[in-house]
Amino acid sequence: MSDSRRTFLLRGFSGAGAAWIAANWPAQAAAAEKAQAMGSFTFFTREQAAEIDAMAGQIYPTTDTPGAREAQVVYFIDLALVTFAQDKQDVYRKGFADLGAKTKSFAAMSSADQIALLTSIETTPFFKIVRDHTLMGMFAAPQHGGNFQKVGWKQIGFDDSLNFRAPFGAYDV
Amino acid sequence: MKKYSPSEEVDFLVIGSGAAGGVMAKQLSQAGFSVVVLEQGGWGAYGHEQDYTKDELSNRFPAPVDKLMSDPSQQRNTFRRTAAEKAIEGHHNYGCVVGGGTVTYGASSWRHLPYEFDEASRGGAMAGTGIADWPITYKELEPYYSQAEWEIGISGPNVKTPLIAPMSRPYPQKPLPEKSSGALFRKAAQQLGLTVVPNVAAIITEPYNGRSGCINCGMCSGYGCQVKARSSSAVALLPIAVATGNCEIRVNAYVREISTDASGKATGAVYFDKANDNREVFQKAKVVVLSANGTETPRLLLLSKSNRFQHGLANSSGVVGKYLMTGNGGGASGLFEKPLNEYKGCVTGAAILDYVPNDVKGRGWYGGGRMTARGFTSPIDYALGGPHGAPSWGAGYKKALMEQANRKMYIANFISQMPLETNTVDLDPDVKDAWGLAAMRITTQSHENDMKAVRFFIEKSVEVLKAAGAHTVWADTPSDSKGGAHARGTCRMGNDPKTSVVNKYHRAHDVPNLFVVDGSSLVTGGRNHPTMTISALAYRAADHLVKAAKSGNVTI
Numbered sequence: 001m002s003d004s005r006r007t008f009l010l011r012g013f014s015g016a017g018a019a020w021i022a023a024n025w026p027a028q029a030a031a032a033e034k035a036q037a038m039g040s041f042t043f044f045t046r047e048q049a050a051e052i053d054a055m056a057g058q059i060y061p062t063t064d065t066p067g068a069r070e071a072q073v074v075y076f077i078d079l080a081l082v083t084f085a086q087d088k089q090d091v092y093r094k095g096f097a098d099l100g101a102k103t104k105s106f107a108a109m110s111s112a113d114q115i116a117l118l119t120s121i122e123t124t125p126f127f128k129i130v131r132d133h134t135l136m137g138m139f140a141a142p143q144h145g146g147n148f149q150k151v152g153w154k155q156i157g158f159d160d161s162l163n164f165r166a167p168f169g170a171y172d173v
Numbered sequence: 174m175k176k177y178s179p180s181e182e183v184d185f186l187v188i189g190s191g192a193a194g195g196v197m198a199k200q201l202s203q204a205g206f207s208v209v210v211l212e213q214g215g216w217g218a219y220g221h222e223q224d225y226t227k228d229e230l231s232n233r234f235p236a237p238v239d240k241l242m243s244d245p246s247q248q249r250n251t252f253r254r255t256a257a258e259k260a261i262e263g264h265h266n267y268g269c270v271v272g273g274g275t276v277t278y279g280a281s282s283w284r285h286l287p288y289e290f291d292e293a294s295r296g297g298a299m300a301g302t303g304i305a306d307w308p309i310t311y312k313e314l315e316p317y318y319s320q321a322e323w324e325i326g327i328s329g330p331n332v333k334t335p336l337i338a339p340m341s342r343p344y345p346q347k348p349l350p351e352k353s354s355g356a357l358f359r360k361a362a363q364q365l366g367l368t369v370v371p372n373v374a375a376i377i378t379e380p381y382n383g384r385s386g387c388i389n390c391g392m393c394s395g396y397g398c399q400v401k402a403r404s405s406s407a408v409a410l411l412p413i414a415v416a417t418g419n420c421e422i423r424v425n426a427y428v429r430e431i432s433t434d435a436s437g438k439a440t441g442a443v444y445f446d447k448a449n450d451n452r453e454v455f456q457k458a459k460v461v462v463l464s465a466n467g468t469e470t471p472r473l474l475l476l477s478k479s480n481r482f483q484h485g486l487a488n489s490s491g492v493v494g495k496y497l498m499t500g501n502g503g504g505a506s507g508l509f510e511k512p513l514n515e516y517k518g519c520v521t522g523a524a525i526l527d528y529v530p531n532d533v534k535g536r537g538w539y540g541g542g543r544m545t546a547r548g549f550t551s552p553i554d555y556a557l558g559g560p561h562g563a564p565s566w567g568a569g570y571k572k573a574l575m576e577q578a579n580r581k582m583y584i585a586n587f588i589s590q591m592p593l594e595t596n597t598v599d600l601d602p603d604v605k606d607a608w609g610l611a612a613m614r615i616t617t618q619s620h621e622n623d624m625k626a627v628r629f630f631i632e633k634s635v636e637v638l639k640a641a642g643a644h645t646v647w648a649d650t651p652s653d654s655k656g657g658a659h660a661r662g663t664c665r666m667g668n669d670p671k672t673s674v675v676n677k678y679h680r681a682h683d684v685p686n687l688f689v690v691d692g693s694s695l696v697t698g699g700r701n702h703p704t705m706t707i708s709a710l711a712y713r714a715a716d717h718l719v720k721a722a723k724s725g726n727v728t729i
Contacts, residue, residue: 060566060570061568063568065575067571131565135556140228141229156555156578156579157579159517162227162388165389166351168515170353171356171509172355
């Protein structure tokens with residue numbers, strides 16, 4: 001994992017961008033790198049991570065194919081909140097507080113109860129951003145922490161090769 | 174690169190480095206004149222294009238130095254439908270980097286058609302609209318289209334049909350390869366008797382002028398091109414301007430005013446140097462060329478008020494900012510049995526041209542449009558938008574997302590929009606941008622005629638998808654445009670100083686040494702993407718301006 005963090009820092013952004021990250025997110029990004037390698041988190045507490053993991057697991061569920069949990073989306077979101085989505089930290093803090101008022105542990109609820117609760121908060125800024133971050137974590141390049149082993153890309157038939165030649169699909173053969 | 178001191182009076186100051194600014198900078202500096210180009214964005218990966226990212230997340234959330242587009246939280250703007258409403262926060266943005274919008278655009282490069290230059294004479298003035306003849310004809314512009322296509326590097330089909338503007342020279346490059354959506358277009362066209370051609374694109378398909386052909390990577394519209402196949406101003410024009418030794422490109426220069434003297438002549442421009450604590454710099458120039466795009470150009474003129482020009486510079490007609498056309502869209506999506514893999518290759522695929530010409534009697538509305546084939550372009554964008562006819566999360570979402578991803582084709586239509594006096598860019602009285610200047614306010618509501626056109630094209634899209642064999646089809650809900658990349662019309666050309674902003678040489682009627690060259694010059698919007706017409710107009714404007722400047726009097 002530490003190699004993929006480094007990839008994020010050095011290759012995910014262009015040269016000048018990497019310098020900007022180094023200047024602006026130094027401690028956080030380094031800590032996040034260490035954290036995922038150790039299976040721990042930078043922004044989230046362990047409990048918060050479990051709640052987000054469970055929410056992501058309902059937003060993009062595991063069916064007969066992998067879902068957000070197998071894609072390790074929670075690590076993507078943890079990293080996002082100390083990098084490009086820093087401005088969303090307060091939405092998460094408020095979201096955890098509101099969630100805490102509804103349930104002691106979202107992760108411990110039954111699947112049906114989880115879906116019912118999420119449906120009841122569907123229009124809140126917290127749910128909307130967790131939904132968007134879950135999908136980004138599912139389909140962003142693996143170096144950003146999610147889409148583990150490209151499971152998201154494989155599901156939608158996306159090939160991340162750097163160039164293609166015609167024929168591209170089944171109808172232009 | 175040549176550097177000029179701000180106090181040195183350069184021959185030409187060009188504001189903006191996009192489709193028009195790039196042409197002006199190149200033509201003027203090649204003619205031997207001293208040129209400073211002011212660009213409010215940064216360099217991007219100018220000269221090291223291989224560093225442009227294909228990473229969707231990084232491209233979506235770029236570090237400030239990597240931004241290729243303006244940021245509506247900085248370049249703030251507001252939006253409303255009509256003058257009776259209070260404008261709300263807007264999301265309009267535009268290319269903001271050396272090369273402007275051409276660095277990231279989809280690169281469709283169609284010419285306007287001959288009959289789009291004299292629509293008022295042909296069809297008669299239409300009550301309640303600002304349809305007017307251009308002061309130039311297609312014939313006058315044709316050689317400059319050709320010059321633009323060959324210098325910039327355009328790929329396209331060489332077919333003769335009245336549905337395509339007549340060309341004196343074929344396109345220099347063969348068209349982009351057909352995609353599955355194009356093959357399906359042809360299948361439908363055979364049944365319906367329609368005409369399908371590959372897209373005309375500012376994307377080269379084979380090596381050209383030292384650049385590589387397109388590798389069909391798929392991360393196209395919205396991304397900088399790593400192999401320089403997209404013929405942006407930044408790779409096709411500005412390097413030539415810089416190589417003359419006469420042209421300086423100055424980045425991070427956010428212009429707040431075009432300055433004038435007591436006699437009403439332009440003397441240069443004042444800009445905030447964004448990289449140096451926004452300190453103000455005045456660049457002196459003999460002639461100012463404004464090429465800041467169809468929305469920022471009128472705003473800058475309106476910001477450039479003075480005692481002499483109390484309603485904004487070059488605005489004695491009151492027409493600056495009026496007749497905004499952003500173009501309308503809408504279409505339909507269809508699901509097919511087998512994978513299309515539309516994310517490979519360039520975003521805009523083949524075109525159906527049969528509904529480009531007018532058919533007022535047959536259809537009951539004025540105008541036309543071009544149908545284009547496309548599919549899903551990139552994973553995050555596709556997932557956030559979500560599948561059709563499905564919930565926005567959960568097992569139902571996931572199932573539909575997987576089913577539709579590679580089997581969906583979308584028809585996007587580019588539809589004419591009437592120029593209306595009430596559709597405007599002006600200054601918001603309350604909201605300021607990040608530099609303390611009055612924010613841009615966009616007011617736009619399409620004529621009912623245009624909404625008929627939108628509904629027509631949505632119906633036609635459904636018909637084409639069904640004929641192509643789609644087993645499920647979703648029609649878009651008709652919606653009116655809100656702004657975006659194709660803004661034009663806001664400083665219209667004309668012979669009459671009372672009803673137009675610039676004359677047929679793009680000189681402001683009111684200012685002897687100010688030229689306005691970009692999408693704002695267009696009198697009518699056309700059925701097609703505006704960029705190729707903007708490029709051709711710039712080549713024509715530069716040709717006349719160079720001759721005039723060499724003879725010692727630019728007041729043409």
